[in-house]
Amino acid sequence: MADERDDDDAALFRSAVGPVRPLPDNAPPPAAPKPKPRARMAERDEEQARDDFRHALDVSLAGSGELEAGDALSYRREELPLPTFRRLRRGEISAQEELDLHGSDVREAEALLRAFLRDAREHGLGCVRIIHGKGRGGADYVDSRGLPVLKNLVDRLLRQRSDILAFHSAPPTQGGTGAVLVLLAPPLRRR
Template identity: 70%
Template sequence: MGERGEDEDDAALFRAAIGAVRRLPEQHTPPATPRPKPRARMAELDEANARDEFRHALDENLLEAGDVLAHREERLPVAIYRRLRRGEIAAEEELDLHGADARTAEALLRAFLADAVRHGVGCVRIIHGKGRRGSDDVGSSGAPVLKNLVDRMLRQRASVLAYHSAPPAQGGTGAVLVLLAPAKRN
């Protein structure tokens, strides 16, 4: 007899040694806990870097109360930017930052833009004011704090295609119309 015969003898010896065996009822394995959603770590790092750059650049090239906010990404056709500048593209959502301090305004603006992109909103209006009301609205240099904060943050957002101060009937240089890129679908 070869090796196979010895294995069978050992198995028989083992069964004889332990005696009668009762089979356990079969149990289904519980479902695995869901894996956490992946985080966009690079986007978080970019956001942190942009925040740092923003804070360092606060004292450079500050806008005054009557200055126009304007920026266009190269990928946006000039004709569409012209329509935005004239106020021909309707804002679907609006954020009013009047009376907010810089830290609160920054958090509100980040959340507002992320939410707008997530929900497919194409154009938004952000009311930042002109910084003429009180000492909280104007920094130590005399420049409007919220207006400069909004300008810097919008320039650093990949989701922002263009922005321009609103026409006089929509808030003038105290508000800005922002054109957003559609959210990337996976």
């Protein structure tokens, strides 16, 4: 009796629903996106340029402009007005952030300096101070010619950057020739 009832219920259901058609097969899930292409040649060129730059610190070149411990760092792009540079040189523009490279080796100092400048730029800072020391702290801070390694690294790296308007060794009250005040270009505004 139960079988007749189930058959009647099934027949009743089919008549109420009407004709049916099978559902289409499920579409396959989307494939994982392909990785973005990388500029491997540019990455290799960048790494090679960094290595060349690092090794250039120890290469002895006559008249290369290497700085001694007491020499002042100084650089100004032409578009920066001279009165603004004079204010920087006198220490009248206050540093908004500071990086101390004491105790860092050359590779670490370079990485710290690049990250610090990138962060300062991203946060819209106008002036920063970098303490590099005078190179009188021992053999770790001078090269084979007795020149201050970190000071020359900072000088070279700052001169290469397009976002640096000017820099000058700090006045004696702010670190003297063991520190440098850096004036950054304002960030570009996106339209």
